Amino acid sequence: MSSTAKAIAALQATLPVEQLLLPGSDAYATSNGAYLAQQESELQPAAIFQPKSAEDVAKFVKIVKPFAVGGSATFAIRGAGNMPLPGCANDDGGLTLDLGFLTTVELHENRTVSVGAGAQWSAVDKVVEAAGLGVTGGRSGNGGIGGLSFFSSREGFISDNVLSFEIVLASGAITTASPISNPDLWRALRGGGNNFGIVTRYDLATFPLPAGPSKPLWGGNVYYFTPGFPAQIEALVAELKKGKDADPNTHLLISTGYSAQFGVNMCLNTVYYTQPTDEAPPALQPFTNIEPQVQTLNSLKPLNLTEAAAGQAAGVASHVRVSYMNVAVKADVATLQAAADIYNAAVTRIKNATGLTCSLTFQPYPVSLLETSAAKGGNSLGLDAAHGPVVSVLLLTYWNSKKDDARITEAMKGALESIQAQAVEKTTALKYVYLNYAADFQDPIGSYGGLNKAFLQGVSKTHDFEGLFQKGVPGGFKLFT
Numbered sequence: 449m450s451s452t453a454k455a456i457a458a459l460q461a462t463l464p465v466e467q468l469l470l471p472g473s474d475a476y477a478t479s480n481g482a483y484l485a486q487q488e489s490e491l492q493p494a495a496i497f498q499p500k501s502a503e504d505v506a507k508f509v510k511i512v513k514p515f516a517v518g519g520s521a522t523f524a525i526r527g528a529g530n531m532p533l534p535g536c537a538n539d540d541g542g543l544t545l546d547l548g549f550l551t552t553v554e555l556h557e558n559r560t561v562s563v564g565a566g567a568q569w570s571a572v573d574k575v576v577e578a579a580g581l582g583v584t585g586g587r588s589g590n591g592g593i594g595g596l597s598f599f600s601s602r603e604g605f606i607s608d609n610v611l612s613f614e615i616v617l618a619s620g621a622i623t624t625a626s627p628i629s630n631p632d633l634w635r636a637l638r639g640g641g642n643n644f645g646i647v648t649r650y651d652l653a654t655f656p657l658p659a660g661p662s663k664p665l666w667g668g669n670v671y672y673f674t675p676g677f678p679a680q681i682e683a684l685v686a687e688l689k690k691g692k693d694a695d696p697n698t699h700l701l702i703s704t705g706y707s708a709q710f711g712v713n714m715c716l717n718t719v720y721y722t723q724p725t726d727e728a729p730p731a732l733q734p735f736t737n738i739e740p741q742v743q744t745l746n747s748l749k750p751l752n753l754t755e756a757a758a759g760q761a762a763g764v765a766s767h768v769r770v771s772y773m774n775v776a777v778k779a780d781v782a783t784l785q786a787a788a789d790i791y792n793a794a795v796t797r798i799k800n801a802t803g804l805t806c807s808l809t810f811q812p813y814p815v816s817l818l819e820t821s822a823a824k825g826g827n828s829l830g831l832d833a834a835h836g837p838v839v840s841v842l843l844l845t846y847w848n849s850k851k852d853d854a855r856i857t858e859a860m861k862g863a864l865e866s867i868q869a870q871a872v873e874k875t876t877a878l879k880y881v882y883l884n885y886a887a888d889f890q891d892p893i894g895s896y897g898g899l900n901k902a903f904l905q906g907v908s909k910t911h912d913f914e915g916l917f918q919k920g921v922p923g924g925f926k927l928f929t
């Protein structure tokens with residue numbers, strides 16, 4: 449009997465059978481079929497456990513640990529299942545812990561909101577918005593915890609706004625990581641991935657949304673044509689280089705890409721303003737007034753938080769083949785222009801892949817974001833406001849057929865490496881790689897820098913000295929590789 453089979457037998461003996469899903473059942477098919485990336489759904493775990501409480505998670509860890517600690521049985525931890533890296537949140541032949549039933553969203557009198565690890569942002573937005581509050585949550589209503597928010601220029605990364613984590617450690621203990629309880633763990637969890645335990649609840653800060661006749665946000669999408677992109681790069685860099693004088697209420701991304709459905713290269717500005725307004729504020733006008741644009745697709749308007757998140761969730765393909773990869777560079781026109789040229793040339797080579805939809809997206813981390821991030825206790829990412837604004841460069845690709853996997857990955861990896869080489873040549877390269885958008889050949893933990901990596905390794909040794917989350921949970925990016 450394999451270690452995994454023994455672990456399943458032990459789980460069956462202790463935990464409610466309806467929460468342990470086995471291949472062949474409808475519930476198993478529903479859970480395993482619901483990843484964003486088809487490549488992740490193709491993995492077939494031997495069993496899926498769906499905890500309904502932190503106590504269930506603790507029981508799972510205690511039962512599975514004897515089999516998993518040496519790596520002979522393994523398990524995966526799954527939140528919303530939106531990170532496209534295959535194997536990061538599913539385990540072929542192993543066990544998958546699907547946190548999708550931990551969906552509590554509870555707003556407290558002190559205006560913090562407790563969010564279960566399986567909740568989606570749309571549910572969180574709904575609860576806080578009803579109380580006139582906002583939260584630094586994901587842009588997409590479907591997303592899991594992590595990354596950038598509409599409010600990030602002002603409030604920092606989403607993880608910077610986690611006041612405390614409830615986490616199940618390798619011992620099976622349910623504990624809290626906050627500035628006063630396990631502060632090392634609290635900082636490590638802000639960027640350190642699934643290396644320290646299973647987070648069962650996030651307690652997040654909220655803030656009042658501006659009240660008034662107009663809705664508290666404004667924004668949407670502006671579609672335009674590729675000849676307009678160089679000017680948008682210039683506008684982006686000019687806005688970022690205002691440094692402390694940049695408007696902290698803006699959130700913007702600019703993209704160039706291709707869609708086989710329409711057979712054309714197109715560009716997209718996604719812009720938001722986090723104060724009430726009925727028209728584009730000055731800081732956003734360079735990104736909204738671009739001409740010519742596709743007027744019928746222009747979605748700029750006043751929004752409430754739930755509408756904004758629903759807008760970002762709409763149109764996201766799910767259950768297709770997906771690849772994300774990214775690098776970060778300093779805000780520099782020549783570097784970003786070179787990146788766009790390299791990218792467009794690479795896309796030309798894969799345009800005949802069925803169902804191709806792909807984009808190169810520049811997501812800025814303005815100085816205000818990096819400063820706020822540090823002021824809120826810092827994280828383990830190794831980003832420093834003193835180095836100026838950062839632009840995260842994301843290569844996002846969706847396609848239909850497995851037969852195109854290798855050539856698409858090769859083309860995009862080649863483009864990424866060329867973009868990085870250009871940045872090195874122009875002295876604008878940064879080591880940082882955003883973990884949630886990283887590909888399997890990238891090393892986001894190493895990109896945080898030697899000191900941060902050593903810090904994370906130390907936290908792992910303190911709270912998981914046997915290395916359960918290193919060997920027993922092989923998916924995602926590990927600390928000792």
Ligand SMILES: Cc1cc2nc3c(=O)[nH]c(=O)nc-3n(C[C@H](O)[C@H](O)[C@H](O)COP(=O)(O)OP(=O)(O)OC[C@H]3O[C@@H](n4cnc5c(N)ncnc54)[C@H](O)[C@@H]3O)c2cc1C
Binds near residue numbers: 525596597923
């Ligand atoms: C449609 C879409 C929209 C997005 N929108 C945004 C956005 O607005 N801003 C942004 O910056 N990013 C965004 N992203 C990227 C996003 O940050 C990540 O996809 C998301 O945060 C991952 O969370 P998840 O719950 O889906 O993780 P999963 O895919 O379930 O897991 C990802 C990794 O985290 C680990 N993990 C998950 N939950 C836990 C837990 N509770 N405890 C320990 N480890 C855990 C898993 O083991 C795995 O390694 C988006 C992605 C998509 C596909």
